Amino acid sequence: MFGETTAFSGFSVDDLDAARRFYGETLGLKVEEAGKGDMRMLFLTLSGGTRVFVYPKENHTPASFTILNFEVDDVDRAVDGLAAHGVTMERYPGFDTDxxxxxxxxxxxxxxxWFTDPAGNVLSVLSSDTHG
Structure with missing residues (x-):
């Protein structure tokens, strides 16, 4: 039914300006702002042109699952780059990390x-050879 339609994912944040800085400056994504006042929102453009909608929510609760996974060739290099920008990796029970x-x-x-955005939403960098 929707196989030929365009779709995009979205998630909420508690501070749209902090999200714009994090996704644009820290992660280096293309970030576009749309709307005005209470209807301000962001569109993140990922590799391949996929867009993700980010919207402010007054009573935002961080997602308890990974909302974005970034496939990279070198996880160590990605983690080092994130750390250089002050991003701390998350550690979860049951997952042994170095x-x-x-x-x-x-x-x-x-x-x-895994790491979080300023709103506490979980993201990850993972090896691009995950799919075999």
Missing amino acids: DKGIMRGDDGRPTIA
Whole structure:
């Protein structure tokens, strides 16, 4: 039914200006702002032209799951780059991570590291060879 339609994902944040700085300056994504006043929103453009809608929500609650996964060729280099921008890797029970906060792929698991945006939403960098 919707196989030929354009679709995009979205998520909320508690501070649109902080989100614009984080996604644009820290992560280096193309960020466009639209709307005015209470209807301000951001569109993030990912590789390949995929867009993600980011909107402010007064009673925002961070997502309890990973909202964006960035596939990279070198997870170590990505984590080092994030750390250089002051981003701290998250560590979760049941996932053994090294000193950098990277869970090294084994047993079919990807090499992955999680971090949060300023609103507390979870993101990750993971090895681009995850799909085999």
